Amino acid sequence: MSENQLIRGTMILTASIFISKMLGLIYIFPFTAIVGHDGLALYGYGYTPYTVLLSLATLGVPLAVSKFVSKYNALGDYRTGQRLLKSGLIVMSITGFVAFIALFFLAGPIANQVLDPDSLEGNSVSDAVFTIRMVSVALIIVPIMALIRGYFQGHQSMGPTAISQVIEQIIRIVFILALTYFIIDVLDGELGTAVGFATFGAFVGALGGLAVLLYYWKKRWTGLQKQIEESTVDHQIPLPKMYKELFAYALPISFVGLSIPLYQTVDLLSFNEAMMGAGFSQGIAETYYASFTQASHKLILIPVAVATAMSLTILPTVTSAFINQETERLQRTITQTYQIIFFLTIPAAVGLMVLAEPSYAALFGMDDFVIGSEVLRSYAPVAVAFSIFAVTASLLQGINRQKYAVIALTAGLLFKAIFNGIFISLFEAQGAVLATGIGYLIAITINVWAIGKFASYNYSFIFKRLLLICSFSIVMAIVVAFLSYGFQQLIPLESRWNAMFILVITILSGAIVYMNMSIRSGLAGQILGHRFDFLKKE
Template sequence: MQNKKMKNAMQGAFILTFASLVAKVLSAVYRIPLQNLVGNTGFYVYQQIYPIYGIGITFALSGFPVFVSKLIAEQETEIQKVKIARRAFVILSGISLVIVISLLSFAPEIAGGMGDAGLTPLIRCVSLMFIFMPFLAVGRGYYQGIFQMIPTARSQVMEQVVRVAIIIGVAYTAASQNWNVYRMGTWAMSGAVVAAIVSTLYFLRLFRKKIFAPLPSQAGVSLEPVTSYSKLGKRFLIEGGTICLFAAIIILLQLIDSFTVKNGLVASGVSNGNAKALKGIYDRAQPLVQLGLVVATSFSTTLLPTLTKAVQKHNRYEFKRTVQSMLHISLAISVAATVGMITLLPQINRLLFGNTEGTSAIMIYVIAVILAALIATYNSVLQSVNVFRPAILAFFTGLGVKLVFNRLAVTKYGINGASLVTVLSLAVILICMQIGSPDSLKDNLKLDWRFFAKLVLASGSMALVVNWSKLVLLGLFPDVGRIELGIIVVAVVLLGGLTFIGVAIGVRLFTIREWLTIPYGKKLLKKIVR
């Protein structure tokens, strides 16, 4: 029964993983025409405000929905689930109102802090998307809490398709009509608002038929352990806030970059125009990191209700095995993605953005994929047993490192310095979480040296094959265009992926149980046996 539940949860994770992958691919793809059409400075304008959008989408997609799903999973009856969803909606509406009013009121001051007053209309535009956060967070959280991942997946893809279509249309229009970069950025950000409206309409039936519908006479069922708005509000602040912070960890580090990188470059003697262009080049790393993280974060967040159930039933053995499986899978995927990207980065940079500028900074930055994947998994484990203090302290310690050292590093080392401090901040968070975790959990979070050795062998083999095949193909076809380069990159990626999987199977990187919990893992094992 436990294996079946875990398999169902893993299948749900794969559904969200696939949807997230589609959304993140779209999120990466639209930046290619955007950057090519509007240039590094136009890309800088958009990316300066993107972290605010990123925080909003995190709250509405992978932050508060995860916490709401946990609340829903804790309830025993359908009426309790509906009542807790209603209260969550009221609390989130209050949070949303505060954010919208704050961003609209203080947009000039925020833009001034970023060193560019022209960003004010972009901030005001993107603030409107927070109006729809309560609908999206509660709708997605409700379905995830009853282990129905398809509605969340559909809404996520729908939202990104609409947003990307608007952004590409705006970029084309801006280039053809010679708009200034700030007008382009404002209209591009409007895509986030329209997309939020469309996604909200998808959940309208749920709210009309269930969340806002009159309850039957037995609605007086107790809501224990959450019996009041004050208690639920406290849980939203501590538990929900912690989930949101860690779900948005990369975005928050990028927000600090928005206030420090361009200003730090100017302080080092770079002209204002060149500083904007360099910040645009530095921001090329963001879509790559998003793509690398999508699988690992989908696993860690989707399994939170399952881990909570295991704790409630005091099944320590099953809990430990689940944690170990998630650590193995998340770490393996993130390491493979990072090693692959670093090996191919000069070609990926040229393929996506037309040149290899900023390659060294991006190479450093993508190491964040491994650290952020581990942090997400650690946080899910701590959340599942209602331990928050170590995660919160670790988070603010790492954020403090970024705040204190980022501008200094940028002034001395340029955009490479910003990448280094990002990686350092994440490493500090991970170490602090490990040290601060309760002794009862430290054993669950350990990875033995044999797994590391096997992972190094698999990823190292992949790196050798990717590098060798890349050199051979580029040697056979020198001076290729971007289309031909894209074909080469795809071929090399496929070859590298097959190599990693083959070596992983050969050295038994995953246990049979871990393979079996992965959808289609059983079929793969049968083919291997044959």
């Protein structure tokens, strides 16, 4: 495959990941309008354990299979990759079914841990059990789909993965919104029934994604068989040795990819109980939980998604630079990656902090927006930590030191698990945010140290850049805060439309101020590179 084709494939996959993530962020706004914060909390009770079990069932398979197949294809051995696919389909079917059974029967214990069976307000235990069991069905087929995607990627064919991801997400979202609206607004049905069927959308969407992959499989069957027949080598690797190599790739990837779901699992098991211990009713505790783990979380993932998508095209360079001992190129790539993350996420996080009230009111409605904006303001800075951890973990993988990312995640997660309940009892909902933020700071500190040590990276230049970006973000925040306050005196936050008007005007103003300073200083052009030469100072 030519370099241009490889770059094109990487860009297609990056675009699909970005589109899928943005769709996954945007649909939560109309969904919340239909089911409210009680429904949003119930949805989180199902999806958080599902995400963890899915990651355990797939074990980082797509990327690991991609690396494995690509390696042996490059050696002229296409049969080994096919053997992995055939045996892997059986393995993924088994792990998926085991994960389904586990989550189905753990639904009761999880629901009873999360909710008070004797509470007369908020969601019921039976609704939570129903929701968890409905989403568990998707575990039967999603691991199989992950394996097929990895196989196509190993053949440097990114289209099947890209298109199936987008189709899966679209079908899932349409199913969720249409069915919840129909059950609640047309049939006047129960909230628990509507949310339970909404989580079943994961299974329906997966069927759509699998159909796309099977279409591509049928379409490319002849070409794949021809490659196998023309194989010049057959390593005849025993299956145990094959899977040992595969899991050596997969386990660190899988564990690091579990970072956010694992943190949310800690909150799932301890948040409501700690909040009720602090004197809140279950209903209010669930409202805070929904705002923290679903609504506010989705908002802060927007800058994370943008920054990660922008940096994906840079990260593969790290591996080749490290292997070829191109020290200068490695340093330059790491610097560029850090700069992009800081340049995009810091002003976005600062903006969310300053505009917490109009942001939450405009996107999630006036119901409970006081609670929601309170959580969002404290949670927004954690977006920067999410982005830095994801990128530093990838950089460590690029220099073959991924075990330090695993150590870092473990250390941060232990802190979260130990102090989450304590912090909530002291600082209420902000305590959970604080425990997450400090946990990620611990993990980032370890990652940053490991990159400095094993990539011989000097952080002095990045600290200067960080100071400049923070300075610009503070100036932007002052302007945005002044405008927001002024508009709210003229147009009080009494309706969603008022909030939306203030939000749009202030975001545009903040973007203009930040980009104007960045362009005039030459910062934007230097960070974003040759593709954005027009941003460079003349």
